Amino acid sequence: MAVTSPFPATSGMFADGAQLPKTVKVHGINHYFGEGELRTQALFDNFLEVRRGEIVIMTGPSGSGKTTLLTLIGTLRTVCEGSLLVLGNELNGASRDQVNRLRQELGFIFQAHNLFGSLTAYQNVNMACELVGMERKESDRRIRMLLERLGLGERIDYKPDSLSGGQKQRVAVARGLVHNPKIVLADEPTAALDKESGREVVTLFQEMATDHGCTVIMVTHDSRILDVADRIVKMEGGRIKTDSAVQETSVICEFLQQFPLFSSLTPTTLTEVADMMRVETAEQGDTIIRQHDPGELFYLIRTGSVDVLVDDGKQTRKVAQLKEGQYFGEAALIRDEPRNATIVAREHCVFYTLGKADFTRTLERAASFREEIQQALFSRS
């Protein structure tokens, strides 16, 4: 029996190749605010997995729940329902001590810098080093390195009162990164910064990610830094609307483009289609679709291979074998007919599927797109 996954195709959960360990696993998270009559649900059944060294950008309108999800991952809120694993620790029902220990492996960068007015930039950053018991020499080296990288070399011993807003924000960034956290959680880390220092901050993020395998999850609306994202998560109304690993999404788009009917679609539309695709997995011998059944899904083979079997009334014949990157199931959707063949998995397979309604709508868009081009070409001559 084929199994449908709660993760979207673009999440890259089922991409082949070396799968890095997951640092954050959000499974079926529901979150509520308030008590009794006033209780309102802020998050609805969210699934998200983030790999080691991945930079995740979370976007969405205000009130979409992205900040709630970020604070949940950051152990700053108590999990109501569902499972949330951070660095292998289950946060649902975690004790105070566990949480405090775990927090030392996280780095927070808040929108408000929250620096101690009584401490210098150096001492503020050092608060993070002291907590994790970093060696004096090592912490001194890292604090100076970070503050210099962030353009504060001259102002190491200044107190926040004599720093500008952007400078304070950069001190807060240094404080969030100095102790080599395994996960950095940032809320608009570049909002108060000019283009140059904003770039320096995200470059630091990238270095942390590639050199130390640090996972960075940030909420931002700053389009200048979208290019550093390995994964973009869009939230709306308490739900993860799209979860796109940049790499996997481009793979899917390439596959889709090979499908003749979709070949005329722009990358933007293809990405939208990719975002609508779900994941199904099957083991060897599982029947994916059966001849004569009504057709509901369009299948793209992500990994594995399948046999195409046709029953002509007398006997069942294998007519073809399909492999990674190929697709099936489109005929029944296009012609609105029952399935004309049976598909059986030859090995462990991962399929990306598109629902009938989405498929039809995409086809229409492709058609109108073609017409548009024809019109354009026609009118030119």
Added chain:
Amino acid sequence: MNTPLAWKNLLHNKVRTAVALAGVAFAVILIFMQLGFKGAVRKTATQIYDALAYDLMLRSPEYLHLTDPGMFPEERLYQAASVPGVAAVRPFYLGLSEWQRPQPEDVLPGDYEGEWRGIICMGVDPYDPPFARKDLREVAATLTDPRFVAIDRKSKKDFGPKNGQRFSKEDIDVKTTLGGGRVQIVDTFELGTGLAANGACLVNKQGYFAACWWQAADRVNFGLVKLDDGVDPETARRDLQQLLGPTDDDLVEPQISATPADVEVLTKAEVIRREEFRWVEQTPLGKIFTFGVWVSMFVGVAIVYQVLSTDIANMMGEYATLKAMGYGNRYLTRVVLTQSVLLALIGYVPSLVVSWLLYRFVGAWSGMPMEMTPGIGALVLVLSLLMCVLSGLAALRKLFQADPADLF
């Protein structure tokens, strides 16, 4: 944790810290004054007992306080003197008599009635006065006639000193009336008048019976026992009490005593303790000051709490950030409590100096024996620490509410 955050916070906001320190100092000085007054009460209550030379005291079980001591038969003194280990037993008479303000010399007899004042009248044997202080023994030695009287220079001015302020050598030879008879001032001394009267005078035994004419001649107020060197006062006290008729407390076994329990034997320490207890705990006098200490503490707690909680409220985001970083409540508690303890210690030092000056000033002005003892200094230090820690703990509740989830 190396960064002295508490200290830095105090240094950073100098105005607020100054206000807090002023508050601490204000409360601490108040506490010092209350304890100083209380100490003065205690000292005043026992200053006459302190001046006497004795190891054990015999007195009536009906004893209430210094100026209402009750009486017991004189023969108890002789009985007590027969006990081995007893070196000497001296009688000491004390009662409230009446003193007529000395009349001006040019007044015709009958024209001037004089004003009457209650006065403590002490009666001693001039040839063997029971005083510990040499100057008092010398004064007592001059009282060779029942009409001779020595007056305490600490008596208030309405007792009629010649210079209108204070008895002095000028008043020697002045004649006036004490109790029922005429007396002549022959000397002055300085002891202190206790809390029940504003003046004190010293006469010999016969003079005492004249001044306190209601006292039976064969009864005394106090018996002052000196013990031989090396005799344990407590053992001797028990032996004496057994001999003179055990009181209920000391009854070793039920017995029908030949002598009724009309005498109570006390060690000097017990006498002082009971007298202090009487004035400090049983009368409103001592309680007022004890209460004053608590009120001052409360004022101090309120001020320090206000300062600390404002401080915390202003740094809510910073403290929440520390929590998000993984600092536990224990660390935050330590920061706030360190801040309170520093306030207490820094506020204490100037308060000690100011209070010491105030003690001297108030003591000189009012005549109260205000004394800054190490005991008071230590007690106030503990109280001011307690005060600041209490306010720190109250302010902590606010800190625990710091929620890092609000930071995003």
